[in-house]
Amino acid sequence: MDDRHLIYFADPMCSWCYGFWPVVAAIDAAFGETLPIRLVMGGLRPGTTEAMTEEAKANVLEHWTHVHEASGQPFDKSVLDREGFVYDTDPAARAVVVIRRERPDLALAYLGAIQKAFYAEGRDVTQGDVLAEILAETVPGADIAAFRANWESEEAANETWTDYAISQRAGVTGFPTLVGGPDERGQFGVVTRGYAPPEQVLPILADWAGRPAQ
Incomplete structure (x- = not known):
């Protein structure tokens, strides 16, 4: 079917999504x-207002260790050392939506650039200035003033909150989640729930697309 595509439910500040990024890039x-990829922001921790406690930081770092072990993706934990850091995922998700x-x-x-900036470079992607800097680095010549105005709108x-609602209505309970469709009955099927290595995901899509993975 000519309208077949993938829907990728993700969050820019989801560590397992960051671990899955090389797979997404390969896809x-x-x-x-x-099989074009349609992005839907999942809403990991949108609207969080409380600064992270030491216990919360320890829990996050434990997750990051697991992601690194599974994916090999590098991590820089310095962003968590910022005093009063609030792990609000909404600003970064909204930037992607814009x-x-x-x-x-x-x-x-x-x-992918936001994920790299946050996880590998320790940059605070909850801040508009940082998100604008990442855009300028990713898209030379981008209209940063227009981006900031749209991001604040x-x-x-x-x-962005509509994206979160779509994710919930689709029954997505964790990120990353990748689905594909429609099939001959107009339905979508799950490619993977959670992290999966490229050697597991790419052959599935190659079979569906009817040609070998590159």
Whole structure:
């Protein structure tokens, strides 16, 4: 079917999504034209207002260790050392939604750049200035002023929370989640719930697409 595509439920500040990023990039490189990826922001911790406690930081670092062991992705924990750091995932998700609306062809790359900035470089992606810097680095010549205005808009906030609602209605309970469809009955099937290595995911999609993975 010509309208087949993938739906990727993810969050820019989800460590397992960061671990899954090389797999997503490989999927896009191999099947981007035949199985385009539609991004939906999952809403990991949107609207969080409380600063992280030492216990919360320890729990997060434990998760990061597991992700590193499974995926090999590098981590820089310095962002958690910032005094009063609030792990609010909404600003970064909203930034991806803004780019998805304005430049859908760049949304996936921008998601990956935010993940790298946060996890590998220790940058605070809850801040608008940092998100704008990442965009400038990812998309040379991007209209940063327009991005900031759109990111701060009520329209962008509503669209982002609509994403969260879509994720919930779809029954997505964890990230990353990748689904594909529609099939001949118009239904979507799960490719993977949670992290999976490329050697597990790519053959599934190659079989579905009817050609070898590159």
